[in-house]
Amino acid sequence: MISFNEAHVDSLAINSSAMKNGRDLVKKNSFPILGKSADETIIFGECKGSGKEPYHCSVDYIKLEEPIFRCSCPSRQFPCKHILGLMYAYALGQTFEIADIPEDIVKKREKAEIREEKKEEKKKEPIGEVSEKRKKTNQSALLKKIASQLEGISLLEKLIHQLTNSGLGSLDKKTVKTLEDQAKQLGNYYIPGLQTAFRALLFKLNALQATSSSEMKESLYTSIVESLGILHTLVKKSREYLSGRLENPETPIDSETTLEEWIGHAWQLTELREQGRVRPGAELMQLSLLSYADQARSEFVDEGYWFDLLTGKLEVTRSYRPFKAVKHMREEDTVYEVVITEELVMYPGELNARVRWDTSTLRGVAIEDLAVIRNAAYTSFPDAIKLVKNQIKNPLSDKHPVLLLFYSEIRQIEDSLIIVDAQGKQLQLANIAFPDHDTTSLVALLNKQYVKNQAILVKFGHNMDKNQLQAQPLSIVATEDIIRFLY
Template identity: 70%
Template sequence: MKGNTMISITEAYVDSLAINASAMKNGRDLAKKKSFPMLGKSIDESLIFGECKGSGKEPYRCSVDLVKPDEPVFRCSCPSRQFPCKHILGLMYAYAQGDSFVTADIPADIVEKREKAEKREEKREEKKNEPQGEVSPKKKKTNQAALLKKIAAQLEGISLLEKLIHQLTQAGLGSLDKKTLKTLEDQSKQLGNYYIPGLQIAFRELLLEIGSANDLKDKESMYSAIVEHLGILHTLVKKSRDYLTARLDNPDTPIDIETTLEERIGHAWQLAELREHGRVRSGAELVQLAFLSYTDQARSEFVDEGYWVDLRSGRIDVTRSYRPFRAAKHMREEDSVYQVVMPQELFMYPGEINARVRFEEAALRDVVEGDYVQIATAAHKSFPEAIKLVKNQIKNPLSDKHPALLLSYTEIRRVDDGYVIVDGQGKSIMLADVAFPDRATTPLIPLLNKQVVHNQALLVLFGHDRQTNRLQAQPISIVTPDEIIQLLY
């Protein structure tokens, strides 16, 4: 945005606001088809507004208010449950693409809304300045009417998802052809209107898994995984409904910040929220142990993922950036980092063994030999204790089934047709490619220098082998006293 505001309305910024790929496409189409007969902006360009052709006689009136650049306000007269709706997205795309906006006075209704917002802000400031000994009679509350409306829509969407699952199971896995799967995929797009993008993605993952199985000659080998996926989806639907129903009955029930359920439903955590709930830490020193980019077809996004160890705490956390297919060319792709990253603030998403983390600003320094020693010190020395941690996590149907741990080993040993790592007590863990079917790392083990197959630390991703009913681990990176050897890219 030009003028006195602090935010730049670019196509990438608008892409980041879209609730899903469908909303992004619809917004772009409106701008492309010149569906805005009127486009206006304030003199200081803190407000853009317009009228968009709709299905009725009257156009939809939409605006983007950036009087507070860090807290943009979106308004639209349409009845859509999506927010921001396609009309707001289209308005911003039109601005970002350089369409002509006429300079005009700020509409009277928006002037009035700004004045009311200023009064509310003044009242908040007055409460902040009250003497510390006095207790304010009222707590700051969320907009309960909007919250209840959103939760009701989410529950409606869950009911629709259950119908789709019932259709799928009633047809029988063996009889699902490409045409039926395409029909279910098209029907699942309706879920994008109910604020449950996470549940929508989970259903699409199931459809993609079934489609992959149908392309195989040996379909039976995939059916156990599909049935397991169905069970997980059933649990997710049940827990989501129970959680949202409880919040609908009591809107003052706090949001779940301990588990990943909110994110699995589709909540996109904002940094301000994480800070408000105390999910931020300072003083972290992060070293990247592995980095990879991959395609998530269910999300229609590219994913950039990094595994990091905190030199201070020894935690293994994950950074994860999403680039929608349609917006990828406008977004910066993440890359490997070979220095120690020292964030001003490290934000932690709800999670388990490996929390997702994020940082905005950070200082960098070179890695020194002492850092590698510090990393090795944080590795788990006892395999039975590490396995207990993993089992406690993956027994929860909604938990990450491929947690990452750093293990201290005395030897990488060949057994039969495979390899194991051995701890100081002689306990072993089988190495296998369990997490990334298209990225094998165990075949690289014979290529390792003989010096690194003894007494080092190994970052692994765990997985459960259904045939043997045992845990296996995929080797990702080896940490030696003077380097990190990455097996996965």
């Protein structure tokens, strides 16, 4: 039986305007027909629109944890105001007559069942099993794609040489604009990741041209040199890897490192399953969630950090919302419950591998869950720092890994905040990973009970100017609650 309240419908709205429009439809009695199935797994209705024909909308709870929204309107918002209005009408107790499920929805349900059956069959296939027909069909296209990628890498190398040969000191706006125009050609060679990495460098070059601060220039020079080093490594490793695959198409795709993702490969769940990158289940607690704009990708990124209560691993989820489509896509919500998944799919990664899942259920957080998280925190800062340094010294590794640390005390030394472990080793807190999100200043506002003997989730970063490893606080896991600095 379907059961939800107005607050739940509010949470589904993409923005406050959609929320208001949905409620207004109910106030204006825009639903002449409201129906529900006998088993109450679906509600549906007709909503008056601007044309002669009404819009047909429905909310299908055939899978309780994954409602399916359908509407015949042309709106690109999801869920649209008609679906929200239908749900508000139900939440507000309006009368929904028991009726037969519309025929078009019955057919869609049947197709969905067939897709689910195929998906289950796919899961049962031996890991890595791929039909001979599929191999033969894809091999020719694969070779053409790899050849094109290698051409693109040569173009990228040419742009890098052009930049370094001219010298950073002699760059002007005209030169940077020329490089930007040439960089657009990289979009023709199936290397979107490499193109994004080069665009990130160009953003820094534009910032260098725009600033008159000598201190800012020095910091940007350091950052630009680091980016050039990453690009040089990317060109070298990508060429070696793709050349090897071109010579031997039977060479399996690299699913152990992040190189494919750097090149621009968008991993599909079926691929990751074929590579054996799955776990049978997980119990995940979200410890932090932040949204930021990635100018090089032209996308907003919703990034969540999760602790797996079963394995003790810290993992990350990322959802991307293109700038052009952001008003049609809903920002990720903070999750306060424990998420239980049937299957966890893992992307290639290091300390904080990216994960995804299809279906899940929720349960409340218990005190024992918080104890598991606290016990998993590093009690020795030197051990944690060694782990971080081993990762970030690799040019292609994530330079901002996240770890849980257990501190005995938070102290203020002059203008700096530090955390101290049981052996007296110190680590400075700073807005190093996300300078636009000031979380460090919030630490000073903590109640005294959180100043000593707590677990803290931090995102590391290397301060190039001070040549010092620093940590940005994301949340504190206490014995009975979690204090989030980002959510």
